Amino acid sequence: MSADPQQPNPLDVEARxxxxxxxxxxxxxxxxxxxxxxxxxxxxSPGKQSELATLALTQAAQLAGYLRDRVMAGPGEAHDCIEPPALDRRFAAPEWRHWPFDLWHxxxxxxxxxxxxxTHGVPGVDRHHENVVAFVARQWLDMFSPGNQLATNPVALxxxxxxxxxxxxxxxSILADNVQRALAKRPPPGAEDFVVGRDVGITPGKVVLRxxxxxLIQYTPTTAKVHPEPILIVPAWIMKYYILDLSPHNSLVKYLVDQGHxxxxxxxxxxxxxERDLGMDDYLDLGARAALDAVNAIVPGRKVHATGYCLGGTLLAIAAAAMARDxxxxxxxxxLFTAQTDFTEPGELGLFIDESQVSLLEAQMQQKGYLRAEQMAGAFEMLRSYDLLxxxxxxxxxxGERRPMNDLMAWNADATRMPAKMHSQYLRRLFLDxxxxxxxYPVDGRxxxxxxxxxxxxxxxTETxxxxxxxxxxxxxxxxxxEITFVLTSGGHNAGIVSEPGRPNRRYRLRTRPAGGDYIAPDEWFDATPPREGSWWPAWTDWLRARSGEPVRPPRMGAPSKGYGILGDAPGIYVLET
Structure with missing residues (x-):
């Protein structure tokens, strides 16, 4: 009997x-x-080669002119021949204005x-290949940045x-400690000050489904009356949920509860x-659908404000589309918070996702049964190599300085694994295809x-x-x-969402497109939407309030008669698994 052509040869899997x-x-x-x-x-491409040669000569002349002006004008008086990008902080210290460090940077x-x-604009190069080459070139250049070497870093000297x-x-000493912690798979220093259930993830509640x-955690109400429509939050499974319930001052969950939700x-x-054989269908059925059924049983007769973060938002969009269909x-x-529904331009994460890369990961996951937490963390570290590396x-x-640990950093170090089957389907169905x-995308065969x-x-x-x-x-x-109300907030994938009221240097843009309204391109939307100072959380709760009924008495905790009894206190046991 011949081998199944759809299944890779086991020898090939082992080799990969x-x-x-x-x-x-x-x-x-x-x-x-x-x-x-x-x-x-x-x-x-002789034309591109000529452009690059001309650019090299122009830059050499610029650098020579800078050197001449530097010698003639004295320290700090020569005009830079190139300004760093607006958000580039590598050479911001005043020490970089002194000879010879100014010339080097x-x-x-x-x-x-x-x-x-x-690496950009070479005719005929595939866009994905162009991005990969440009990314690798940046990584190599960063390795040899004068700021990363003791002998060429004036601040370190x-x-x-x-x-x-x-x-x-x-x-x-810090290096030795980091190596020891990595080998022993221990968290970074200071993480012990942010224990889940003691310091973070402490909003009171009960586990009502497992x-x-x-x-599924139901949180204890803090107001005499609540909005009748409950909120169901589905976070991403590549992270632990308590990013939305960090310390009391920046917990989105606590903020919502205190607002009467x-x-x-x-x-x-x-x-x-x-769990190696759990797939995307299981994450839909055992995750979003099971949670929604529980919420409906505990708060009967009420529609639900469904909220998804990152991949949790993508999953909710799939579930909502299936519900609309049925x-x-x-x-x-x-x-939906930082949740993609179109993956044709997934950003720099797409650098690590093509057929060759996915097949390599699939072979490795088939051997181990899951994607290790360190692999995803390493990819994110490379994407933000200056900030994170x-x-x-x-x-x-x-x-010789260690940055003090905070709750968001401790959460970021508390990484999770992903089942082999689910991660393969996610990469292929969403990213590649x-x-x-x-x-x-099929749900229940349709x-x-x-x-x-x-x-x-x-x-x-989020902007960055x-x-x-x-x-x-x-x-x-x-x-x-x-009808889509779109918010663009300052910050990155995580810090832009954890953006509590009162936090300094926060801003956002908000505009609503009515149902069936005309499409506005993103850059046009940005130019036409003025920024607002502060956190976007109050704008969201105002939006929810406008789509909710008159406040009522809080529902009971759980519904034992319907199979949703209280199984323990929040934060539960799954979040504590390592």
Whole structure:
């Protein structure tokens, strides 16, 4: 009997799993194909070569002119030949204005700009390959940035001189501690001050549902009356839910409860080998659908404000589309936080997702049964290499300073795994094939369409999101005719959502497109929507209040007669799994 052509050869799977272990789960073939595509097209583009040669000569003249002016004018008086990008903080310290560090960092920035020009705009290069080559070039350049080396970093040299090298000794101690913690799989120092259930995730509540994939938490009301429509929050399963219930001062859950809302929140199980065969259908059925059934039983006769964060929002969009298709009207509204529904432009995370990369991960997951938490964390670290990698290492190892731990950092270190089957389906169906936006995603054997959504939507994107870029999140506008209130808030994927009232330097833009309204391109929307100071949370609760009924007495905790008895106190047991 011949082998199934749809199933990979077991020997190939084993070989690719070994390759993945040796290459930190990065596909060398993917990088090689991208490089060959770029270099072969560049070799066949004399016009582009001429432009790059001209740019190199121009930059050399600029640097020579800067050097001349620097010698003639004296310290701090020469005009820079290149300004760093607006958000680039690498060379902001005044020490970088002194000789020869000013010349070194100017030369580095010019070199960085040349490589940006070299890796973009080469005729014929596949867009994905172009992005991969540009990303790899940036990573290599960052490795040799003068700010990342002791001998070329004036801030580190000044500190070393002032302290007689004590900073370097502290740096060695920090390095040794980091290595020991990594080998022992222990959390970073200071995380012990943010224990789930004691310091974070402490909003009072009860676990009212537990199945093999989720726990559902119902939070204790703090007001005499509540809005009749409960809120169901579905967070992403690549993170633990308590990012939405951090410390009391920045807990979105506590804020909602204090505003008179009945709040339920899903807490996903941290999957292991036993959950390897759980797929996207299980996350829909045992996750979003099971939670909604429980909420309906505990608060009967009331529609639900469904709220999803990141992949939880994508899952809720799928569930809502299936409900609309089937005539199920149990939802009052849909709120999506940094949730993509179109994955054609997924941002820099897409650099790690192509056929070669996915097949490598699938082989590795087939061997282990899940994707390790460190693999996803490593990908995010590379996407923000300066903020999450180089600046931290410079501060710790060269300056001898450890950044104080905070609740968001401790949560970020509390990573989760993902089942092999689910992660493979997620990467293929959503990222590679874009089945959801194309109307091919199957639920119960039939495809769903986001065009079926008619309920009001509150959609949040964040300005500096590397995981779900706001322009990608905005694409829901042309996928659904529903009324969409779109908010663009300052911050990134996580910090933009954890944006409590009173937090300084917060702003957001908000505009509502009526149901069936004309499409406005994202950049036009941005230009036409003025910023507002402060947190977007009050705007969201105002939006929910406008779509809720008159306040009523709070519902009871759980519904034992319907199979939803109280199983324990929040935060439950799944969130504590490591």
């Amino acid at each position: 799993a070994v390759l993945a272990d040796a290459t930190a789960s990065m596909s060398p073939q993917s990088a090689l194909l991208a490089w060959l595509d770029w270099v072969s097209h560049l070799a066949a 100017q030369a580095f920035l010019l070199n960085e700009r040349w490589w940006d020009a070299a 000044k500190r070393t001189f002032e302290e007689g090298g004590a900073n370097l000794l502290r740096g060695l 199945n093999r994939l989720i726990e 009945t709040v339920f929140c899903v807490s996903w199980k941290n999957p292991g080998l036993e 005539g199920d009207d149990r939802l009052a509204s849909l709120s 180089w600046s931290r290492r410079v501060n710790e190892y060269l300056l 874009d089945d959801l936006s194309e109307g091919r 495809p769903v369409s986001l065009g079926s959504l008619a309920l009001p939507v509150f959609c949040v994107g 999101d590397h995981v779900a870029p706001w322009r990608s999140v905005y694409k829901l506008h042309y996928l659904s005719p529903a």
